[in-house]
Amino acid sequence: MGKRVGIEVSIAIADAVKLARADVIAAYPITPQTHIVEHLSEIVANGELDAEFITVESEHAAMSCCCGSSAAGARTYTATSSQGLALMSEILYHPGPMRLPIVMTVANRALAAPISIWNDHQDIMAQRDIGWIQTFAENGQEAVDLTLHAFRVAEDRKVSLPMIVNIDGFTLSHVIEPIVIPDQEEVDAYLPAFKPRVRLDVKKPVTMGPVGIPEVYTEAKMAHNEAIKASKRVILQGWKEFAEIFGREYNPVETYRSEDAEVLLVTMGSISETAMSAVDAMRDKGASVGLVRIRLWRPFPGPEFRKAAGKASVLAVIDRCLPPGAVCGPVGAELRSLFYKMPGAPKIFSFVAGLGGRDVTVERFEEIVDKARAYAKKRPTELYEVIGVREI
Amino acid sequence: MITELEKFKGFSAKNLPKEEVLAPGHRACQGCGEVLALRMVMKALGKDVIVCNATGCMEIITSPFPQTSWQVPWIHIAFENAASVASGIESARKVLMRKGRIPKRHVDILAVGGDGATGDIGLNWISGAMERGHDFLYVCLDNEAYMNTGVQRSGCTPYGAMTTTSPPGKKSFGQVTWKKNIPAIMAAHEIPYVATASPAYFLDLMNKVKKAALVEGPAYVHIYSPCPTGWGSAGERSVEFAKLAVETRIFPLYEVIEGRYVISRKITKPKPVADYFKGQRRFRHLSEEHLSFIQAKVDEEYARLVKLAEAT
């Protein structure tokens, strides 16, 4: 059994990486991710973790080092945020098709301009299609647990894909929470040593990252897509075994008071905690409201989500990202596609909220639910609305 | 003197490795000086090497899936980051050997890129890797332009040369900037070994590559690589041009060993630069004035190199 301690979430994530016995860490500082890698540097410097910490000159180099390290057969970790993730972008598309398991924490933060260090999901949504498995943590415990789970799944030979654990910048990264830090023996039992199927080895030469001529490119892309779809079985298995060893259960989507709810809020990440309070407040007033939280974003858990949505007639989707000129936010668009022309499909509205660190309060969630209800009766001109805009 | 280099006897016509680590059948143009140089690099390194290739001609012509010319482990990620990929591999091997997860054995790590990959877009990545001191060697195959994308100018394109983005015209005479001195930038990182080499002097080239591999820590070799396609020169004259570049002092051969400049081949009676320019379409439009300007600048640079060698 692990020990429950009051600890900053970033420090706890660094501890999880230590418990996972990472071999190589290549990272570059950026707020609000910095505490994770600072703490990892410390852990490596004082000999608690036998790893190589590569103090790279940029995030692009960090991800490039990670590709090399993973290809050489080392358990590889990095973390970043916002501008750093954007700078990595070119290289983020490589480890997926090249089947290089790398684990990365993204402490989600807004993208410039205007420059903002505060939290939303614009950084990761801009990288939605990089072909990594992606999960979103709601709280500190989950951030730790999903980190261990990520190594377990990414490195599974049936999967061999990179994996991102998203944690909300500041609202998760910088808060102190009570967290159970697992024992090393438990983690060792859960997480076998990384044994890649192929690696860069002079005894067995392989060519990695060749040119994809038109005759093979589609097949290469298809193979990657099939791999990420098929990874769901291992993701679920990884959570099942996690529950057996650590006693905490995880699913691709979670529900909160969603039974018979007429309106369902849909959230990802730490905002879900406020959303739950809002659901309680609305239920107290007799409203038929519940919550569905998406934990697994890629591969998207379609059947699980449809089941969780049950018979709700309205989905009020919170999008922490505003894609300028789009039909609606990315989560809203995903769900609209999922339910398109399904018999009994709910009406879906996207509410863009909490951009650049703007608080989303219980009252805001109530406003969102009211609006969604109204829009279900009278179709609005737009499929989304930006919530909480100040009148200037 | 670096101890690893003391023991090295050097290649000679008698002990040249027969094995082709870079297999024939690749898709380089006829007379490609870059693939010729790369073949020599790989012969010098042998089979205990992991190669990180930057995007560019050599990556494209050697790896059209499902074919490969590589008899050694090889990885390509992107254009600018071969030095970072090499850093990751070197660090991974270090920790895995320390932890007993892979057999303890020295393997050379080679990052290789063109002049564009090295001196322009990838300079940051290389600088970072050199500064961190990874044990690897970086080889730049300098054909003096972005050839893979159709002969655009790079920072290493020589003064006056015609490329598709430095075309001579009413208001231009081609490339307006002087060739960027990448070996000097590398030497400024105070790494143990920097050298320039040419496929026309193949023993010298192979010895330098081997030395770069032998020294502990980062090393850099800048190899002049004629490109008949991009230069508008005859394929069968590539080695000749490589030789002329040295004999005219346009591309001097030297080493920088722990900061000490050593000229590998002193050119006491240089040929006029005009000899080198003849037969290359990229220089055809240049006037006498251009040539004398270039001659003066080449002389000046060589004199500086001689002074550096004397002073260090």
Ligand SMILES: Cc1ncc(C[n+]2csc(CCOP(=O)(O)OP(=O)(O)O)c2C)c(N)n1
């Ligand atoms: C980030 C990025 N920018 C541009 C390119 C396009 N590109 C591919 S190879 C190349 C030029 C390569 O030039 P060089 O490094 O000199 O190698 P060469 O082909 O001449 O051997 C360019 C511009 C790319 N692949 N990636």
Ligand code: SF4
């Ligand atoms: S374009 Fe030049 S460098 Fe590229 S393969 Fe052809 S000859 Fe070689």
Ligand SMILES: [Mg+2]
């Ligand atoms: Mg080039």
